Amino acid sequence: MNATVLKQHLIDPEICIRCNTCEETCPIDAVTHDDNNYVVDASICNYCMDCISPCPTGAIDNWRVVARAYSLEEQFSWEELPPQQHAATPEASDVVETLEDDVAAILAEAHKGVGGKAIAPASATKPTINLYNRGKPAIATVRGNYRITAAEAETDTRHIILDFRDQSFPVIEGQSIGIVPPGIDASGKPHVVRLYSIASPRDGEKPNANNVALTVKREPNGICSNYLCDLAKGAEVQVTGPFGATFLMPNDPAANVIMICTGTGSAPFRAFTERRRRAMPQAPGKLLLFFGARRPEELPYFGPLQKVPPRLLTQHLCYSRVAGAPKTYVQDRIRVESDMVGNLLREPATHVYICGLKGMESGVDEAFADICRHAAIDWNAVKGEMRASGRYHVETY
Amino acid sequence: MNLLNVDYTTKIPNNVNLTSDRQVLKALEGWHPGYLDWWNDMGPEGFQESLVYLRTAVSVDPKGWAKFDYVRMPEYRWGVLLAPQEEGRQVNFGEHKGQPAWQEVPGEYRAMLRRLIVIQGDTEPASVEQQRHLGKTAPSLYDMRNLFQVNVEEGRHLWAMVYLLQKYFGRDGREEADDLLRRRSGDADAPRMLGAFNEATPDWLSFFMFTFFTDRDGKMQLESLAQSGFDPLSRTCRFMLTEEAHHMFVGETGVGRTIQRTCEAMKAAGIEDAGEIDKIRALGVIDLPTIQKKMNLHFSLSLDLFGSEVSTNAANFYNSGMKGRFQETKIDDDHHLTETTYPVLKLVDGQIKLVDEPALTALNMRLRDDYVADCAKGVERWNKIIDRTGVKFRLELPATTFHRQIGEFRDVNTTPKGVLVDDATWAKTRDQYLPSRADGDFIESMMRPEVEPGKVASWIAPPKVGIDNKPGDFEYVKIAA
Numbered sequence: 112m113n114a115t116v117l118k119q120h121l122i123d124p125e126i127c128i129r130c131n132t133c134e135e136t137c138p139i140d141a142v143t144h145d146d147n148n149y150v151v152d153a154s155i156c157n158y159c160m161d162c163i164s165p166c167p168t169g170a171i172d173n174w175r176v177v178a179r180a181y182s183l184e185e186q187f188s189w190e191e192l193p194p195q196q197h198a199a200t201p202e203a204s205d206v207v208e209t210l211e212d213d214v215a216a217i218l219a220e221a222h223k224g225v226g227g228k229a230i231a232p233a234s235a236t237k238p239t240i241n242l243y244n245r246g247k248p249a250i251a252t253v254r255g256n257y258r259i260t261a262a263e264a265e266t267d268t269r270h271i272i273l274d275f276r277d278q279s280f281p282v283i284e285g286q287s288i289g290i291v292p293p294g295i296d297a298s299g300k301p302h303v304v305r306l307y308s309i310a311s312p313r314d315g316e317k318p319n320a321n322n323v324a325l326t327v328k329r330e331p332n333g334i335c336s337n338y339l340c341d342l343a344k345g346a347e348v349q350v351t352g353p354f355g356a357t358f359l360m361p362n363d364p365a366a367n368v369i370m371i372c373t374g375t376g377s378a379p380f381r382a383f384t385e386r387r388r389r390a391m392p393q394a395p396g397k398l399l400l401f402f403g404a405r406r407p408e409e410l411p412y413f414g415p416l417q418k419v420p421p422r423l424l425t426q427h428l429c430y431s432r433v434a435g436a437p438k439t440y441v442q443d444r445i446r447v448e449s450d451m452v453g454n455l456l457r458e459p460a461t462h463v464y465i466c467g468l469k470g471m472e473s474g475v476d477e478a479f480a481d482i483c484r485h486a487a488i489d490w491n492a493v494k495g496e497m498r499a500s501g502r503y504h505v506e507t508y
Numbered sequence: 509m510n511l512l513n514v515d516y517t518t519k520i521p522n523n524v525n526l527t528s529d530r531q532v533l534k535a536l537e538g539w540h541p542g543y544l545d546w547w548n549d550m551g552p553e554g555f556q557e558s559l560v561y562l563r564t565a566v567s568v569d570p571k572g573w574a575k576f577d578y579v580r581m582p583e584y585r586w587g588v589l590l591a592p593q594e595e596g597r598q599v600n601f602g603e604h605k606g607q608p609a610w611q612e613v614p615g616e617y618r619a620m621l622r623r624l625i626v627i628q629g630d631t632e633p634a635s636v637e638q639q640r641h642l643g644k645t646a647p648s649l650y651d652m653r654n655l656f657q658v659n660v661e662e663g664r665h666l667w668a669m670v671y672l673l674q675k676y677f678g679r680d681g682r683e684e685a686d687d688l689l690r691r692r693s694g695d696a697d698a699p700r701m702l703g704a705f706n707e708a709t710p711d712w713l714s715f716f717m718f719t720f721f722t723d724r725d726g727k728m729q730l731e732s733l734a735q736s737g738f739d740p741l742s743r744t745c746r747f748m749l750t751e752e753a754h755h756m757f758v759g760e761t762g763v764g765r766t767i768q769r770t771c772e773a774m775k776a777a778g779i780e781d782a783g784e785i786d787k788i789r790a791l792g793v794i795d796l797p798t799i800q801k802k803m804n805l806h807f808s809l810s811l812d813l814f815g816s817e818v819s820t821n822a823a824n825f826y827n828s829g830m831k832g833r834f835q836e837t838k839i840d841d842d843h844h845l846t847e848t849t850y851p852v853l854k855l856v857d858g859q860i861k862l863v864d865e866p867a868l869t870a871l872n873m874r875l876r877d878d879y880v881a882d883c884a885k886g887v888e889r890w891n892k893i894i895d896r897t898g899v900k901f902r903l904e905l906p907a908t909t910f911h912r913q914i915g916e917f918r919d920v921n922t923t924p925k926g927v928l929v930d931d932a933t934w935a936k937t938r939d940q941y942l943p944s945r946a947d948g949d950f951i952e953s954m955m956r957p958e959v960e961p962g963k964v965a966s967w968i969a970p971p972k973v974g975i976d977n978k979p980g981d982f983e984y985v986k987i988a989a
């Protein structure tokens with residue numbers, strides 16, 4: 112982790128009207144002013160975000176990633192905000208997914224399948240990132256830990272609810288959080304952080320709860336997954352993040368969202384679906400899910416998925432190990448639905464998300480290429496265009 | 509119940525536990541139909557059925573008071589919202605300083621307090637009335653939405669004052685609450701109580717100036733009432749202030765965007781001299797000298813709202829702990845003011861002079877000074893906009909002696925620089941300083957509505973940031989919903 116990098120909260124002096132609302136609102140007096148500007152003291156601000164929504168102008172919602180915090184004197188002297196100084200990471204020139212090198216490496220690897228620079232959907236909510244790090248983690252309390260694969264199934268996948276109580280932990284669908292497993296590894300160093308996509312929408316597992324849900328599969332000898340899967344209700348967990356600023360859900364109700372996943376890759380799509388259901392149940396855009404598992408018993412959320420109305424979500428559940436049935440992988444099912452998928456790919460409102468094991472990428476890509484060939488569409492061109500406009504997303508591991 | 513969260517089980521959303529206060533609930537429910545009638549008669553004309561992207565408070569804590577959604581204005585959830593009670597709060601000034609803040613009205617101050625609340629309450633519906641025709645000429649859907657947000661929140665501020673009247677002032681309070689719905693801005697028989705609130709708001713530049721200058725008086729008054737030792741008034745005003753900030757924003761950015769557009773058009777047309785009024789107006793923008801005149805008008809009208817510079821009423825309000833100074837608790841002095849003086853601008857033997865007066869009676873002057881300083885900062889930000897475009901022009905606040913109807917200078921004429929002039933000179937030069945009828949006609953001719961999402965009228969620049977971070981072409985008002 113790069114301890115010298117900081118995400119600094121700043122106020123845009125060109126937009127601010129000096130109404131004093133932020134200074135009045137800040138519970139720890141991190142906001143102050145002189146005759147020129149209202150400013151945030153980086154040494155005090157704890158990112159509680161209390162000042163964000165009361166600001167009438169939007170001036171308050173500005174952030175710069177800096178190696179050294181701008182001092183109060185510097186901020187007082189500004190007539191406009193300084194530009195973001197670009198760090199050495201060439202690919203992430205304007206989108207910062209995280210400030211931590213280890214997390215950045217994980218996300219960069221996970222998003223490699225995009226085949227270029229990952230870009231957030233145009234209508235996505237602006238995410239908050241890196242409020243908590245290893246030096247200052249959030250402490251979450253386990254509120255529930257439920258097995259969501261059948262008792263007799265080989266895989267043990269769990270739905271774990273983490274409550275942040277009075278700590279501010281704003282996340283949006285598609286973002287991840289870091290879990291810090293306790294203890295040290297064989298070489299005596301603390302364990303590395305693991306990332307998990309949140310499986311709940313921004314307003315919590317239940318509306319207006321300050322919690323997140325995770326979908327965790329127990330891996331043989333997995334340090335973090337076993338740690339999480341064994342957690343009892345009431346246990347406390349160190350959490351970092353939130354992370355991720357590109358694999359996000361479009362807010363546009365007209366957006367079609369094709370979601371392709373295997374296993375715990377379903378977590379962000381559970382969040383997407385639930386967000387749509389809560390915030391815009393009448394949205395004209397389609398939600399389409401291609402979800403692969405070996406057997407129904409091993410498909411996370413199989414039971415709850417049966418209750419999701421087809422009006423909200425079109426489901427294609429595919430199984431590769433059901434006795435007596437042909438092996439069906441997600442790419443096979445995508446090919447079966449070639450007419451619908453081809454039509455959707457022509458639409459500028461369509462977004463594609465792929466999440467799961469790395470191995471699924473090439474099969475899915477080939478299926479898209481085949482469908483496009485038959486429909487006389489140039490898949491590589493379409494994919495490039497979708498990527499550039501934030502409509503093609505891959506997060507695989 | 510949780511005091512931060514709003515109770516929606518009664519007709520009137522509130523965080524003051526109305527369900528267990530049947531008498532007040534009944535009084536408010538009795539007042540409610542009259543309020544809706546008033547809103548339908550005197551609220552924004554022609555848009556009552558439209559869906560407006562408004563913010564509504566769902567709680568008074570920072571995270572819950574700005575929830576945005578489409579609402580029909582008559583269905584807006586007006587309610588009674590007070591900032592949370594502070595444990596152990598005291599009276600922070602005047603002769604009762606150090607005593608616990610009052611939760612009930614102290615008998616000896618009853619009449620005084622009622623008067624303060626009624627005066628504040630009267631301004632809230634007045635501005636809605638003044639602005640009711642503006643929707644039809646909105647320069648964009650964004651501006652239309654901001655107007656309606658201001659209107660519904662002024663409506664809520666009326667509710668806030670009416671709650672205090674009905675809860676704490678019995679029959680008198682109920683009658684005063686009814687009268688707040690009876691008076692009408694500009695009405696010959698039953699006008700609103702304060703002068704500026706009987707002036708028309710005929711066009712959008714007037715509206716922006718009004719929200720910048722006159723609503724800023726509201727902000728200063730609310731700030732001083734938020735200091736009150738009468739705790740329910742303090743808590744009410746504290747929450748109103750968070751809403752008032754939006755009104756300041758509408759005014760400052762509205763005028764700023766008008767200036768921006770004018771300067772851009774001048775530059776594009778190669779006009780260097782801001783005084784080439786006809787040429788500039790021909791570009792479909794409002795010339796800077798006219799904007800200066802509008803400023804002169806609205807600033808001077810708003811100064812009158814502070815009352816006489818030297819006032820025993822103001823001294824009594826302070827001494828009794830009812831109304832403090834701007835940011836009272838941040839001022840480092842004895843908070844009694846019985847021994848100190850404050851310089852007041854007065855007319856002495858035909859000369860304009862600063863005279864030391866007892867600080868207690870000079871409180872209106874002091875609040876007005878704070879107001880002028882606050883205005884000046886906003887004007888400086890307008891000047892920065894002009895500077896950035898490269899146009900050579902400066903806007904300036906006129907002297908506080910200019911064009912006054914109330915206080916020391918009501919019987920004399922001065923120029924905006926504060927130079928005394930006789931009546932004949934004033935009559936000849938008035939139109940150089942204040943908008944003439946022809947200026948008004950020109951501005952009115954610019955007021956053509958723009959209702960296509962993302963488009964703005966010719967005379968104003970688009971906003972820099974959308975409301976609730978929305979993109980530029982967001983449909984803030986669905987007019988024919």
